[in-house]
Amino acid sequence: MMWKKSFLVFLFSLSIQNAVLDDDRTKKTDECPSPRLSSQTTVVTKGQNVSLICSIEKKSQTIMYYFYQGDKYLRTKDNGESNIFNLRISEARDLGPYKCKVQDSISSVYRCSKYSPDFNFTLLDPVATPVLNISVIQTEAGLYITLRCISPNGSLPINYTFFEKNAAISPAISKDVRQPAEFNFTKKSTQGDEEYRCEAKNRLLNNAKYSQYSPIPLTDGDGCALCLQLLPVGLLLVLKVIALIPACWILPKYKARKAMRDNVPEDYGHTPMEVGEYESMYKNQAGEDLTAFPSSPPMSTSG
Ligand SMILES: *[C@@H]1O[C@H](CO)[C@@H](O)[C@H](O)[C@H]1NC(C)=O
Numbered sequence: 258m259m260w261k262k263s264f265l266v267f268l269f270s271l272s273i274q275n276a277v278l279d280d281d282r283t284k285k286t287d288e289c290p291s292p293r294l295s296s297q298t299t300v301v302t303k304g305q306n307v308s309l310i311c312s313i314e315k316k317s318q319t320i321m322y323y324f325y326q327g328d329k330y331l332r333t334k335d336n337g338e339s340n341i342f343n344l345r346i347s348e349a350r351d352l353g354p355y356k357c358k359v360q361d362s363i364s365s366v367y368r369c370s371k372y373s374p375d376f377n378f379t380l381l382d383p384v385a386t387p388v389l390n391i392s393v394i395q396t397e398a399g400l401y402i403t404l405r406c407i408s409p410n411g412s413l414p415i416n417y418t419f420f421e422k423n424a425a426i427s428p429a430i431s432k433d434v435r436q437p438a439e440f441n442f443t444k445k446s447t448q449g450d451e452e453y454r455c456e457a458k459n460r461l462l463n464n465a466k467y468s469q470y471s472p473i474p475l476t477d478g479d480g481c482a483l484c485l486q487l488l489p490v491g492l493l494l495v496l497k498v499i500a501l502i503p504a505c506w507i508l509p510k511y512k513a514r515k516a517m518r519d520n521v522p523e524d525y526g527h528t529p530m531e532v533g534e535y536e537s538m539y540k541n542q543a544g545e546d547l548t549a550f551p552s553s554p555p556m557s558t559s560g
């Protein structure tokens with residue numbers, strides 16, 4: 258019984274010891290943590306204003322923040338308590354490396370002072386307005402359209418997206434070489450009012466650029482694609498004209514003839530010769546009323 262008790266006591270004291278050690282360890286790490294230096298963006302372009310933010314977990318009113326570029330202390334227009342440092346990127350040497358330090362001489366939280374890890378900006382060229390190039394090939398399935406888009410300037414990689422009117426028709430196509438992004442699609446038919454444009458953007462924030470809107474071109478290197486599409490319509494037109502030629506040619510003749518005939522009085526009685534001829538003919542055949550069938554002979558009723 259005795260040994261059991263002492264064993265329990267031993268275990269108990271061991272666990273207390275561990276707890277104290279754990280507490281010590283957390284206290285030690287809390288005592289002097291490194292601050293963290295960050296910015297809204299790590300990629301910048303020349304002329305951009307940015308802010309460096311020095312942050313720690315436990316804030317206090319009496320903490321002082323110090324900013325450095327390399328080993329050089331940066332004076333700040335902000336008061337010493339601010340954890341934000343504003344700067345303007347005008348040349349390559351404004352990119353860094355930056356670091357910051359926190360110090361608290363009054364509170365016991367930050368008795369020591371520690372530097373943050375280095376922070377560098379990356380300089381990027383903004384994309385220039387991209388140029389869209391459209392080519393069209395007529396195929397059995399419809400118009401085979403190739404859209405090409407390239408931005409002459411701007412740091413790579415550049416993401417390109419193609420739009421019809423305002424709707425994206427392609428995924429983002431990422432190019433890490435300065436070559437046009439390409440997107441192919443087939444269109445069964447065209448209303449003729451389609452407009453396309455492309456968007457180019459790189460990692461710089463809020464820096465997307467758009468090409469001009471372009472319609473589907475009427476011609477391209479491979480011939481006149483739209484002409485081909487319009488061919489059936491053209492053929493129909495030609496056929497109509499062909500159909501109209503005889504009508505135009507024959508109608509006047511027909512009219513002239515009709516006019517001549519119209520001059521002949523309708524009353525057969527006025528031309529006894531003619532009437533006499535008809536009369537004798539039809540009377541001989543059927544003996545029916547002539548006037549009812551002036552131009553076609555009556556059916557034979559010989560029976
Ligand atoms: C950047 O800040 C400076 C003054 O600090 C101001 O003159 C300039 O217009 C700002 N530039 C941009 C792009 O906001």
Ligand SMILES: *[C@@H]1O[C@H](CO)[C@@H](O)[C@H](O)[C@H]1NC(C)=O
Nearest residue numbers: 353354355374375376377378
């Ligand atoms: C920051 O840039 C400097 C000089 O360009 C370089 O020596 C350093 O390694 C960079 N640090 C980081 C964290 O990228």
Ligand SMILES: *[C@@H]1O[C@H](CO)[C@@H](O)[C@H](O)[C@H]1NC(C)=O
Nearest residue numbers: 382384385386408409410411
């Ligand atoms: C491209 O960049 C060069 C130099 O940075 C500049 O001279 C040129 O005007 C730019 N071109 C366009 C289309 O923005």
Ligand SMILES: *[C@@H]1O[C@H](CO)[C@@H](O)[C@H](O)[C@H]1NC(C)=O
Nearest residue numbers: 388389390391392405477478
């Ligand atoms: C469009 O692309 C075609 C074929 O690649 C090329 O011949 C033509 O010069 C390009 N046009 C423009 C304006 O880039």
Ligand SMILES: *[C@@H]1O[C@H](CO)[C@@H](O)[C@H](O)[C@H]1NC(C)=O
Nearest residue numbers: 401402403404439440441442
């Ligand atoms: C688009 O079509 C052209 C011409 O047929 C072809 O050369 C090119 O590889 C196609 N591009 C893509 C991304 O499918």
Ligand SMILES: *[C@@H]1O[C@H](CO)[C@@H](O)[C@H](O)[C@H]1NC(C)=O
Nearest residue numbers: 416429430431458459460461
């Ligand atoms: C570019 O597109 C790729 C996917 O194609 C995507 O993962 C990446 O985040 C895009 N980058 C930008 C800056 O939009």
